[in-house]
Amino acid sequence: MVLHGSCRCGNIHLALSTDMEAAAFTPRACDCDFCVERGAAWMSDPAASLSLTVKNRDDLELQKQGSETADFWVCKACGTVVCVTADLNGRRFATINARAMDDRHSFQAPVPASPKLLAADEKQARWAKLWIGCVTVRDALSIG
Ligand SMILES: [Zn+2]
Numbered sequence: 001m002v003l004h005g006s007c008r009c010g011n012i013h014l015a016l017s018t019d020m021e022a023a024a025f026t027p028r029a030c031d032c033d034f035c036v037e038r039g040a041a042w043m044s045d046p047a048a049s050l051s052l053t054v055k056n057r058d059d060l061e062l063q064k065q066g067s068e069t070a071d072f073w074v075c076k077a078c079g080t081v082v083c084v085t086a087d088l089n090g091r092r093f094a095t096i097n098a099r100a101m102d103d104r105h106s107f108q109a110p111v112p113a114s115p116k117l118l119a120a121d122e123k124q125a126r127w128a129k130l131w132i133g134c135v136t137v138r139d140a141l142s143i144g
C-alpha cells in the first residue's frame with residue numbers, strides 16, 4: 001500500500017510504499033527540544049520506499065540538528081517538519097514525521113525515544129537499521 005502525507009501547505013508531498021498496514025506503525029516520539037517543540041513523532045519501515053516530491057524548492061529548508069549528521073526537511077511556507085534524512089555509506093535513509101501523514105490517526109500511540117543519549121556512531125547504526133532505506137526525491141518541475 002502507499003501511505004501519503006504532506007506538509008500543511010502541500011509544498012512537500014510524501015508517498016511511503018510499504019507492506020505494513022497503517023495500524024502496524026508505532027511512531028517514536030523523540031525527546032529532544034527540537035522534536036518536542038514541534039510535536040514530531042518518527043515512523044519508518046526499513047523495507048519500505050519513500051518518494052518525496054517538492055513543488056517549490058525555495059520553500060524547502062534542510063536543517064541540521066543535534067549531532068549535525070542528519071537533515072530535517074522543513075517547509076518554510078508552513079513550518080511543518082516532514083522527515084529527516086541521513087546519508088550513510090553512500091545511501092540515503094529517512095524517517096518521516098507521523099504528524100504529517102494522512103493516516104496519522106490510524107497509527108499506534110507514539111512511544112518515547114531518547115536518541116540524544118546515543119553517540120553519533122550509535123545513532124547512525126540505529127538509523128541504518130530502523131529507517132527507510134530507499135529514498136527518492138522528485139522536483140515538481142522535473143515531473144511536470
Ligand atoms: Zn508547507
